[in-house]
Amino acid sequence: MHLPKKEGINMKEKMTSGEIAKQxxxxxxxxxxxxxxGLLKPVGHSDGNYKLYDKSSLIILEKIIALKHIGFSLEEIKCSLENYEQSSIREILEKQLEMMDQKIYELQKAAKCIESALARFDENPDWDDIADIIRKMEMSQGADERRWYAAEHAADGIEWYEKIFNSLSFEENxxxxDLGCSYGLLWRKNWDRIPKGFNVLGVDIHGNWAADLYNYLEDNRETLPEGSDIQIFFSNLEKDETWEKIREKKYYKIIAxxxxxxxxDDAYFIQNVAQVLAPGGMFSVNHYGEAVKEYNFWEKCLTEASLDISFALKKRQERRQADAEFEALLSENFDRVEKIALPGPLAFDSTDALFDRMQMKYPEGGKYLEDNRDAIEKYFATVLLKDGSVTVDMDSTFYHCYKREG
Known part of the structure; x- marks a missing residue:
């Protein structure tokens, strides 16, 4: 972008629209x-009713041109001009850079969804298939974002996939x-801890993060312990032909x-898993159920802030019911089911971060929370954060399901 040079130009005290536009x-x-x-109003009108501008108008116009060039919308430019005294140039540019980085990220996510859809074209999908592929890819990206969020706020400093690996008691041979293996963080984050004679078959669809895991394995497989191997099978776990292939052998540990x-169809999936689990084997699975400790925390906050918690109690009851139904499904297919709670405390040091987390847990109550934001953030500031950061104690539930020997 080249702004006009003002050096040596004898600007009039007042300029018409045509003159300032040319300038x-x-x-x-x-x-x-x-x-x-409302971004640039004339400073007056001539006798012939032409709009007139002055030197200060040109300065504002140059700012509009500069901000527009780096991606500001007209609404954002108007806000910047109106709040000029409150925001420094650095603050304005840093905020815009942050917004543009977010837009780039959103475009990259959209591109990845398209790549995922294109990767399935050899299966002759229709538009329903494509919509489903894109939906699942968006969900996968959301899971990535939640992992980054958890890593940013982790209070104990322990890698999450190390905790999961520890809970599975893997042994030699x-x-x-690994169903829905995706990016393979369970293996990548514990690569040096993989036992000897350890063999993994990961299953996922084409066009997912599993393609990246496949490439990682090709580059690093030779560094695995003696007799160990990890292979990827690209196939759809909702298709009978996938399970026909998987049923060619039994597995001592199954992860989903x-x-x-x-x-x-959860029932279809669980029934197939039960068929390929070896006697004495264990199946580890999780789903989004009742987050007991975290729900307790937010309900206490809302109560002490003298706010209605009915939406929170409704959410808890819905998740509790979902847990009961899922546990019943597991009990129908396995001889023993255990609930394993892995701690994942999160630390927060600002009212904004706490409020965002509360909204994340209760999207259904979003309007009520926003309407009462001032009261909630006042409680956070005066009670929770009065001595510094606060840790929200929370667990993630995994189900370990066993098939008896013989």
Whole structure:
């Protein structure tokens, strides 16, 4: 972008629309739009009723041109001009850079969804298939964002996938089926802890993060312990032909973490898992149920802030019912089911971060929370954060399901 040089130019005290437009290198139509939007008003009118501008108008116009060039919308430019005294140039530019980074990220996510859809074209999908693929890819991206969020706020400093790995008690010569293996963080984050003779078959659809895991394995497989191997099988876990292939052998440990929300039929999936689990084996699975400790925390906050908690109690009851139904399904297919709670405390040091977390847990109560934001943030500031940061104690529930020997 090249702004007009003012050196050596004998500017008039007042300029018409055409003159200031030429000076700044814009069209008179653009000036009319800026006038209509309230960004640049004329300072007066000539005897012939022509709009007039002055030197300060040119400075404002140059700022409009600069901000528009770096991606500001006219509404954002108007806000910037109106709050000029409150915001420094650095603050304005830093905020815009943050917004543009977010837009770039959103475009990258959209591109990944398209890549995922294109990767399935060899299966002759219809538009319903494509819509479902994109929905699942968006869910996968949301899961990534939740993981980054949890890592940012983790209060104990322990890698989440190390905790999960520890809970699974892997042993030498285990045969493992990793359903919905995705990016393979369970293996990547514990690569040096994989036992000898350890064999994993990961299953996921084409066009997902599993493609990245496949490439990672190709580059790193030779560093696995003696007799160990991890392979990827690209196939759809909602298709009978996928399970026909999987049923060719039995597996001593089966993992399905952060997968069920992508599937249409939990019962079909669980029944197939039970068929391929070896006698004496264990199946580890999770789903989004009642987050008891965290729900307790937010209900206490709302109560002490003298606010209505009916929406929170409704959410808890819905998740509790979902837990009961899921546990019944597991009990129908396995001989023993245990609930394993893995701690994942999160630390927060600002009212904004706490409020965002509360909204994340109660999207259904979003309007009520926003309407009462001042009261909630006052409680956070005066009670929770009065001595610094606050830790929200929370657990994630995993179900370990066993098949008896023989």
């Amino acid at each position: 700044a290198g814009v069209s008179t139509k653009a000036l009319r739009i800026y006038d209509e939007k 285990d045969t493992v089926l 973490h952060y997968l069920l929300s992508y599937l249409h």
